[in-house]
Amino acid sequence: MTFFQSSSRLVLAFFLTCGLTACSTFNALFPTSGPSRSQVIDNPSATSNNNEPNIEIIDVTPLTAQNILKAQKQNQFSEVFQSVKPNKNLVGPGDVLEVNIWEADPPILFGSSSNASIAIQNSSTSKATTLPSQVVALDGTINVPFVGYIKVTGKNTETISKQITQALRGKANFPQVLVRLTQNTTSNITVVGNVNNSMLIPISPKQEKLLDAIAMAGGVKDPINKVTIQMARNGKTSTMPLETIIKSPKDNIPLAPGDVITSYFQPFSFTALGATSQNQEVPFEAQGISLVQALARVGGVQDQRADAKGVFIFRFEDPAAVTTQQIASAELINGKVPVVYRVDMSDGGVFLTAQNFPIKDKDVLYVSNASTVELQKFLNILVSAIYPVVNAGVISKGF
Structure with missing residues (x-):
């Protein structure tokens, strides 16, 4: 047997042995943009000893999207704050x-x-x-x-x-x-934050509403699609995009003495990683965008790399958006549930669901590589290892 033949067989046997008997270890040597689909689904943090929280994997279904939208609705001003009685300008201490x-x-x-x-x-x-x-x-x-x-x-x-x-x-x-x-010092509301004039505004018998107060404060300084409004009343707080309030008259609620209105300039963003056309932080409007819109803004997934069944959204979720069974084994972090939403883009029906699945601020959108990509990496390494041996053998033969 020639040196060329024996060397080629030795290299081939080595790589095949690594690929067949120690795939997980060998894969760790490959350059990669993140975990594979199976690595995410296996949820190694559930069994690790590094004190990381257990992460719940939730499939994106119409029910999942419905639960999230329902939780968002519960935070609307019209749902959080009860109707108030008309202001009668009753006198109080300090007036x-x-x-x-x-x-x-x-x-x-x-x-x-x-x-x-x-x-x-x-x-x-x-x-x-x-x-x-x-x-x-x-x-x-x-x-x-x-x-x-x-x-x-x-x-x-x-x-x-x-x-x-x-x-x-x-x-x-x-x-x-x-x-x-x-x-009037006892029937005032406070408007602060990203407005032109932070001020105390007395409530008249007209019963001013939320947008009235913002207008009296000179309006907001930034585009309305990048502004959120926080309402605080009697120990309760809730936040909504200003653009949503303008489009939803029922959330332009009447004000009550003691209300505090805070305007925030809040450029929301999500981060796209993995087998997407663009890996970057992507800003979006305070009103929110859907999963379909998020994928479109990063140029979609890469045909040559992406695992259509391995699209994931990493999020710290509001407990109200997930069921008791889904968070039974999860640990709350700052009042939020760490979850990973899994999307199977190979199912055509999921595109309809994705139109109703909202992307939230600080979400991480990750698309894993297809298994064939890892195989291609293996073959490339194999060829790059064998080619010098072949080339040396050819030269030694005098070709």
């Missing part, structure tokens, strides 16, 4: 009131000699005296001359006017009282 008192002529208590400033004189027989503005005390009272301290919290200005008028009868000459709320 500032102005009291105007009229007396018929001749005035008994509030005449021209009074130290109070005279604001209005409608006729020779009626004078109006404006008392100094008063801040409603913590105990909910204000002080009116010749009346004393009166409780005003929880009442509107009309009720307070009648209360003071009743208390002055028999003391003043046909008194009439008008109370005006000059500074």
Whole structure:
């Protein structure tokens, strides 16, 4: 047997032995963009001792997409926040009131000699005296001359006017009282964040809505498709894309005293890795995109590399989006469930499901290589190892 023949057989036997008896070890030597489909599905973290969380593998089906969309709906403002009663401008501690008192002529208590400033004189027989503005005390009272301290919290200005008028009868000459709320500090909402003017906005009996408040704050600074709005009320918070709120009138909810509205410039993105035409971080609108749109934005999967059954979405999922059985063995991380959604693109029907499957911020879209790609790598290495031997044999023969 010649040197050429023996060397070729030795190299061939070595690679075939590695390929047939130790595939997993040998595959680890190949250059690769990530795990194969079987490696992802096997979920090695479930049995490893490296303290990594167990990851649940969930097939993308119409029910899966429906559960995710249902969980998103539960976060809509119209679902999270109950309807509020119309604002009646009830007075509370910290509000500032102005009291105007009229007396018929001749005035008994509030005449021209009074130290109070005279604001209005409608006729020779009626004078109006404006008392100094008063801040409603913590105990909910204000002080009116010749009346004393009166409780005003929880009442509107009309009720307070009648209360003071009743208390002055028999003391003043046909008194009439008008109370005006000059500074509202208890029925305000707060608008902050990515708006042109962060401000406190008093709520009027008109019952301002969410978009009204944003408009009063000068609107948002960035394009609406990149802005999300967070609402906080009575310990509850929820976030929605501004564009969705504009398109959904029911989520343009009436505001309640104490609401805090925060506008965020939030450029969402997902990362595409593996056998896609482009491996990159891809920004998308705050309103969200579907899996089909995400694949299109990275140029789809590569025909020569991709495993059509090995398309995966890695995500920290809202527990409300997965069933109890699916998260039975999973561990929560910061209140989220680590899951891997598996998509079988060889099934034509999955394209309809993928149109309803939402991509979320920080998702990782990974497409594994087909098994034939790994075989091709093996053959390339085999050829590259044998070719020098063949070439040397040819030269030694004098060809």
